[in-house]
Amino acid sequence: MQQRYAAITGVAGYVPDYVLTNHELEKLVDTDNEWISSRTGISERRILKGKGKATSDMAVEAVRLLLDKTNHLPTDIDMLICATVTPDMTFPSTANVICDKVGMRNIPSFDVGAACSGFLYALTIGKQFIETQACRRIIVVGADKMSSIIDYEDRTTCVLFGDGAGAVLLEARADGTGIIDSILKSDGAGRHFLHMKAGGSANPPTRETIIAKEHYVYQDGPQVFKFAVKGMADVAAEVMERNGLKGEDIAWLVPHQANKRIIDATANRMGLPAEKVMLNIQKYGNTTAATIPLCLWEWEKQLHKNDKLILAAFGGGFTWGATYLRWAY
Ligand code: UT7
Numbered sequence: 001m002q003q004r005y006a007a008i009t010g011v012a013g014y015v016p017d018y019v020l021t022n023h024e025l026e027k028l029v030d031t032d033n034e035w036i037s038s039r040t041g042i043s044e045r046r047i048l049k050g051k052g053k054a055t056s057d058m059a060v061e062a063v064r065l066l067l068d069k070t071n072h073l074p075t076d077i078d079m080l081i082c083a084t085v086t087p088d089m090t091f092p093s094t095a096n097v098i099c100d101k102v103g104m105r106n107i108p109s110f111d112v113g114a115a116c117s118g119f120l121y122a123l124t125i126g127k128q129f130i131e132t133q134a135c136r137r138i139i140v141v142g143a144d145k146m147s148s149i150i151d152y153e154d155r156t157t158c159v160l161f162g163d164g165a166g167a168v169l170l171e172a173r174a175d176g177t178g179i180i181d182s183i184l185k186s187d188g189a190g191r192h193f194l195h196m197k198a199g200g201s202a203n204p205p206t207r208e209t210i211i212a213k214e215h216y217v218y219q220d221g222p223q224v225f226k227f228a229v230k231g232m233a234d235v236a237a238e239v240m241e242r243n244g245l246k247g248e249d250i251a252w253l254v255p256h257q258a259n260k261r262i263i264d265a266t267a268n269r270m271g272l273p274a275e276k277v278m279l280n281i282q283k284y285g286n287t288t289a290a291t292i293p294l295c296l297w298e299w300e301k302q303l304h305k306n307d308k309l310i311l312a313a314f315g316g317g318f319t320w321g322a323t324y325l326r327w328a329y
Contacts, residue, residue, distance in 0.1 A: 005178025006130035006138075007328035010070035010169040013297035014061035015162075015284060016048040022159070029155035036159045037282075041260025045162025045285030047147045054088040056097040058165035059143040062293075063102050066139065066167045074102050078135035080109040081126055083118030083142045083289035085316065086149055087111060098141065115194070116256050116315020117184070118142060118289035119166070120323050123311075124182040126170045138170040142289035149196060151216035160258070161217070162285035166293020177306060177328035183239050183321055190227060190318030193220040228262050228314040232322075233269035236312040239322040240270060247271025249308055251327075252299065256313035257281035257291040266312055288315070303327045 021044045022033040036042055048058060059082060067074060082095035095109035114121040119142035129135040143165035152158045172178075198214035199205050209215065232255065240250070253272050255263045260281055267277045278295040287294060292311050296303075303309075307327040314320040 002174045002176050004131060004172045004174045005180060006127040006170045007173040007178030008168045008296070008325065009171045009328055010066055011166070011293060011296045011300055012062045012066035012069055013164065013166040013290070013294045014058050014065070015046040015164040015294070016058065018047045018049050019044050020047045020162070025159055028152050029158060031155045031159055040160060041279070041281045042159065042285045043282045046164060048145050048163040055084050055086050055143045055145045055165070056088045056094050056101060058145065058163065059094065059098045059141045059167065060101045062143070062165040062167040063098060063139060063141060066169055070169050072137070072169070074104045077104055077107060077137050077139055079107055079126070079129060079138040080104060081112060081122040081138065081140050082109070083112045083114065083122040083140070084144055085113060085115050085118070085288055086145045094143070095141070114186070114315070114319040115317055116258060116286070116288050116291070117313040117317070117319035117321050119292045120182065120311060120313050120321045121184055121319070123168070123170070123179065123323060124184055127179045127182065130170050130172050133172070136171065139167055140170060141165065141167045142291070142293045144288035144290055146286070146288055149215065149217050151213055154216065156221055157217050157219055160286050162287050164284055164287035164290040164294050166290045166297055168293055168296065173328050177326045179323060179325045181239055181243055182323040183235055185235060185321060186317045186319045188317065191316070193223040194218070194316040225259065225262065227318055228258065229265045231318065231320040232256070232262055232312050232314040233266045235320055235322040236266050236310055237269050239310060239324050243324050245308065245324070250276060250310055251307035252303070252309045253277045254292055254295050254309055254311045256315065257284065257295070258286045258315070262314070270310065305329055
């Protein structure tokens with residue numbers, strides 16, 4: 001009998017309608033389209049507008065579409081995990097809020113905070129509950145309203161990020177498809193280079209923290225770049241080696257979309273041509289936990305059963321990781 005793996009059996013996504021272009025950013029900060037496109041690969045990003053609109057609202061759109069596409073009722077789901085760094089509020093978890101809005105009750109739901117690697121962390125947690133048969137169906141969401149923590153007067157960060165949500169359904173498969181292997185890593189010393197200074201228990205919000213703009217993303221870009229370019233490539237190569245995979249075996253690299261140069265370096269290290277790399281950073285920028293499920297959603301029609309995929313991410317923490325899966329449908 002084949003081993004049972006947790007498999008992605010459906011995927012859906014949501015991006016807000018409002019398009020913030022590089023040209024529009026040129027009017028806000030001292031930047032230009034040429035700098036942004038050549039240094040990052042980004043041309044535009046989506047922004048969630050509307051008073052009171054939160055990360056959960058984008059996630060709910062993705063989850064409703066996922067349920068609809070996979071012909072499931074909210075009551076069919078045994079667990080919901082949400083990866084995010086922009087929760088609706090510090091507590092309760094955004095996963096709790098999503099469940100309430102969608103009509104999922106009395107199931108475990110919780111958030112995972114692993115920044116840009118959050119979706120891979122949440123997926124790997126979900127995999128355990130499916131493989132032990134504790135759950136039959138789990139929804140894993142990656143969602144971030146990055147515009148809520150971005151200073152649109154800081155040119156070093158405001159050009160990079162966008163808003164969006166993606167969701168996948170996890171179920172058991174015994175036909176060799178599913179998540180075969182996952183490597184997750186972290187190094188908290190990296191927190192100095194990418195963080196939000198205030199708002200947590202170390203530095204609760206005050207008038208001063210607001211005036212000092214400490215509730216926005218702080219990033220030392222070049223330092224993060226240095227670690228990301230190595231970390232993402234190394235972990236992708238490690239998961240390939242551990243599973244005896246060569247570049248020609250891989251159908252798709254599904255990379256976190258932070259910078260096209262980091263993605264190119266990872267693909268290069270894996271021996272993959274550009275045609276095998278999912279890339280939508282030009283349209284959406286860095287949506288943090290949502291980048292990987294948004295790619296899967298966009299490329300879903302081009303995927304075939306048994307395709308070998310490597311998902312790879314690097315982000316705040318530092319956290320990073322890579323997942324090897326065989327597509328289930
Ligand atoms: O997903 C979470 C993990 N995050 C990442 O993986 C991001 C990793 N880092 C990066 O992607 C890159 O470091 C950035 C895209 C953030 C920056 O690119 P860079 O090539 O590392 O540029 P830099 O920060 O070294 O800046 C080069 C120059 C500087 O000017 P000087 O000092 O050389 O005169 C910056 O002040 O570019 C300037 N600059 C800009 N110029 C125009 C920085 N931001 C901008 C901007 N427009 N938006």
